[in-house]
Structure formats: structure tokens, C-alpha cells
Amino acid sequence: MIEIKNLTKKFDDFTAVDDLSLTIKTGEFFGLLGPNGAGKTTTISMLSTLLLPTQGEILIDGERLTRKRPALKRKISVITQEYSMRQDMTMDEIMEYQGRLYFMPVKKIREKSEELLEFCELLPFRNRKVRHLSGGMKRKLMVCRALLTDPEILLLDEPTAGMDALSRRQMWNLLRQLNDRNLTILLTTHYMEEAQSLCERVAMLQHGRLEEVNTPQGMIEALGCYTVDHMTAAGTVSRYFHERGQAITYLSKLEGKCTLRDTTLDDVFIERAAQKK
């Protein structure tokens, strides 16, 4: 279990994360959402101990996370936004290098690497250099590398940024399978479809503050499960309804092109952003 208690991060006078409190259960698939600059990466960086909090604390299974607790840190692996891998190394070399960093016996590194590369469908490319991998393959290799040390918690900062639709779906399937094996997953994403599809609960951040924690469905229901889109000369106007009947009655009175559809987490995000303007 991850317990984030009154976590604050300041960069000089600027508060990037502001008194954040949040509990993520073991085995949960959790999403950190929010607009650019909301504090998602800063939060992930504190969870990986890359950054130290200005105030507050993080408990992992009841124990306080600090840089001086390697056994506790080992429970957590992080995958950053950037491809932080040597371009001239092959997949096998990347995995071996990582294993050696953690003093793993070579036999164990080889066995575990093979299992992970196979699981991520990368084994046929194990001798390919990083510079010759597609963006999707690089991301999958980063997942393999992060899992080499058998973490219990995986932190992913925008794991599918820039991926095409097919690679994104493959990554989703991979993350679901890992979560099914009881890996706790915390990700940040700008893709609301991704959060809706994968996450059991999501937290909405805004200017470093926590606005709401809920299930994606809970947020959608609060807005209204039915959306009527009306295409007008000024653009598309959307209205949300709790009852399908109400949505149909409204739609039947509209002129011009209009549609009735299910509300998505995208709508929730857009509505909240519009209310703040």
C-alpha cells in the first residue's frame, strides 16, 4: 500500500505539489490526471525518491520511504517519460546492465530477461540495438528493464505518449496483464481513454492540489452518463444528462446535426477545464 501524506514540493517560492494526501491499495491500477503543469511528474518523482518532498511523507506498506532505505526503494520501479537508454546497446545488454546495477547474479539476469522479453513479445529482437527500435518497442523494453528487479509497484509517467493506436493497445494489454499478477500500477496520462480503460480509480490534480479521487465511472456519472452533441455554426455544443429519456427529449427539439452518445472521461476533463476558464 502507498500512503501519501500531506506531500508538498516547492521549487523556490513555487508550489508544484500542494499538501497532497492519497492512498493507493496494493494491486490497484491508479491514474494521476490533470492538465499540463498540474504536478503529476513531480509526484511520481517523489515516489521514486528522485525528488525529496519539501513537506509530508510517503509510506510504503507502513514504512517511511527515504533514499536511505534501499530494500523499500527496491519495491518501486519507475518508467520516466524520456527514453533513458543507451542507443548503442542491444536489448540483452540493456537488461544485463540493469541487473548488474542491482548486483543480480548473471544467471538470474539472463533467466529473468528472457522471461520478460518473451512476455513483452520482444525476444526475437533481443540483439537489436536501441537506436534501431521503434518507439513502442523502446517503451516495452523500458517496462522489461523496470520489472527485472521484481518490483511490487510500477510508476509510469505517460507510458504511451506518442505511440500509435495499435502500439498503445498493446501496451494497455501488457499493463493489464502485469496488474493481474498483483503489480500495483500508478500512471500519469493525458489520454483520458487510457485512464478510463485501465484505471480502477483516478485522482484529478490541478495546480498541485488534489481535486477529486474517484472511479472513472463515478466521475462520468456525476456529470451525466448521456451526452448530446449539437453541431452548430459556432462549433459543437455538448450537454450531459443523467437519464437517457431526458437526453432524447432534448435532442428531439434540436435543429441541425446532433448525436446521442455515452459520456466519457474526456468529457469530464474538458468540462472541468471549461469551468475554470
Ligand SMILES: Nc1ncnc2c1ncn2[C@@H]1O[C@H](COP(=O)(O)OP(=O)(O)OP(=O)(O)O)[C@@H](O)[C@H]1O
Ligand atoms: N525542477 C523544477 N524547477 C522549477 N519548477 C519546476 C521543476 N519541475 C517542475 N516544475 C514546475 O512544477 C509544475 C508541475 O510540473 P510537473 O512536471 O509535475 O507537471 P505535470 O502535471 O507532470 O505536467 P505535464 O502534464 O506537462 O507533464 C510546473 O509548473 C513545472 O514548471
